[in-house]
Amino acid sequence: MKHYKIAVLAGDGIGPEITHEALKVLELIEERNAVTFELMPAAFGACAYFEFGDAFPQGTIDICDKADAILKGPIGLSHEESKKIPVDKQPERGALLPMRRRYNTYANFRPVSLPKALAHFSPLKPEIIGEGIDLIMVRELVGGLYFGSKERGINDQGLRYVKETLEYDELQIRRIMHQAFKLAMKRRKLLHNIHKSNVLMSSVLWNEVMEEVAKEYPEVEVVNYLVDAAATALCLKPTQFDVMVMENMFGDILSDQGGGILGSLGLMPSACLGDDKAYYEPSHGSAPDIAGKGIANPYSMIGSVAMMLESSFGMDGEAKNVWAAMQGVFADGYSTADLSKSGSGVVMISTQQFGDKVVEKLRAMPK
Ligand code: NAD
Numbered sequence: 218m219k220h221y222k223i224a225v226l227a228g229d230g231i232g233p234e235i236t237h238e239a240l241k242v243l244e245l246i247e248e249r250n251a252v253t254f255e256l257m258p259a260a261f262g263a264c265a266y267f268e269f270g271d272a273f274p275q276g277t278i279d280i281c282d283k284a285d286a287i288l289k290g291p292i293g294l295s296h297e298e299s300k301k302i303p304v305d306k307q308p309e310r311g312a313l314l315p316m317r318r319r320y321n322t323y324a325n326f327r328p329v330s331l332p333k334a335l336a337h338f339s340p341l342k343p344e345i346i347g348e349g350i351d352l353i354m355v356r357e358l359v360g361g362l363y364f365g366s367k368e369r370g371i372n373d374q375g376l377r378y379v380k381e382t383l384e385y386d387e388l389q390i391r392r393i394m395h396q397a398f399k400l401a402m403k404r405r406k407l408l409h410n411i412h413k414s415n416v417l418m419s420s421v422l423w424n425e426v427m428e429e430v431a432k433e434y435p436e437v438e439v440v441n442y443l444v445d446a447a448a449t450a451l452c453l454k455p456t457q458f459d460v461m462v463m464e465n466m467f468g469d470i471l472s473d474q475g476g477g478i479l480g481s482l483g484l485m486p487s488a489c490l491g492d493d494k495a496y497y498e499p500s501h502g503s504a505p506d507i508a509g510k511g512i513a514n515p516y517s518m519i520g521s522v523a524m525m526l527e528s529s530f531g532m533d534g535e536a537k538n539v540w541a542a543m544q545g546v547f548a549d550g551y552s553t554a555d556l557s558k559s560g561s562g563v564v565m566i567s568t569q570q571f572g573d574k575v576v577e578k579l580r581a582m583p584k
């Protein structure tokens with residue numbers, strides 16, 4: 218019997234609602250397999266700040282340190298609410314980035330996937346979706362502008378100014394490139410390298426290192442794209458992409474655009490992998506506009522569980538079953554409010570009902 222410790226950080230806003238559904242799925246996985254999961258809930262995010270004065274309190278750090286994997290819900294407050302917390306203590310700077318740094322989770326995998334049968338969820342025309350969108354963005358997660366030096370002050374002319382630096386070294390670029398090329402080898406052997414080397418020196422180094430690493434993967438075809446052009450291409454011809462690799466900030470923005478072309482950020486799970494530790498979280502935020510209404514789409518969180526099963530516990534078969542169970546719920550014509558608006562006769566169900574239906578589907582599937 219395998220035994221895994223999972224830190225469960227439900228987070229803010231819709232976090233607890235979608236985490237609740239993800240845990241139902243995890244419970245069923247436990248029932249169906251020779252595995253036990255020790256769930257270790259802990260406070261993380263704005264909720265932790267209000268309770269403990271710290272968005273990533275020591276108690277939570279201790280729990281995460283000893284966990285085999287971390288399942289994390291979205292954190293953060295609405296624009297107005299976040300003013301209640303000092304800037305440096307806000308959950309993004311005070312919890313999320315410190316977690317990424319602490320566990321050195323440099324490789325963020327963000328799948329953007331929509332089968333042809335669900336093309337009606339997307340704002341794109343069916344002919345653009347073609348046989349379906351199935352790409353994965355590989356986002357560098359612990360470098361770039363997010364982790365550069367930051368300075369704020371008054372300049373010589375008496376004006377307020379800020380300075381934030383975009384820093385990468387070749388090791389940081391090489392390791393994310395290896396992740397991207399390895400993934401490309403398992404898929405279509407096609408890698409889109411996203412950069413801005415016509416302006417940024419960081420992209421010049423990025424591309425140099427990419428070309429060095431590419432020599433180790435001669436079977437992979439590399440296509441270079443400037444990030445701005447890639448944004449358009451994602452709308453006009455998303456099916457050309459398979460694996461896309463990019464630096465931190467580009468990945469933040471393009472992956473939300475990925476959610477846009479699918480029809481909802483609720484379809485965006487992710488895995489954040491380091492060499493020794495991994496955590497799993499939806500790509501989206503705490504959705505303050507719909508929090509507490511029971512209408513959030515838990516696909517992103519349940520999908521993050523599927524990614525955890527595969528990447529942290531080697532349970533590839535069950536991970537595939539979880540994806541299939543969710544697709545099955547959609548195929549039966551059900552969805553949460555974010556996608557049922559597509560005007561295609563989709564029956565709207567709640568967050569909980571979606572979770573229940575996934576569990577029902579999964580239970581009926583052979584292992
Ligand atoms: P958001 O991603 O929370 O929401 C954007 C839009 O997408 C909203 O209309 C929301 O209702 C919708 N949405 C998101 N997830 C959904 C789901 N599962 N089901 C249905 N609809 C969904 O972005 P925002 O409003 O700009 O940010 C809110 C807060 O979240 C901010 O404080 C931000 O910093 C934080 N944030 C946290 C993370 C994280 O924890 N990794 C990621 C992104 C944003």
Ligand code: IPM
Pocket residue numbers: 293309313314469500501
């Ligand atoms: C994400 C989020 C975070 C990011 C924020 C909340 C710090 O937008 O995970 O995409 O920008 O990385």
Ligand code: MN
Pocket residue numbers: 469470473500
């Ligand atoms: Mn983001």
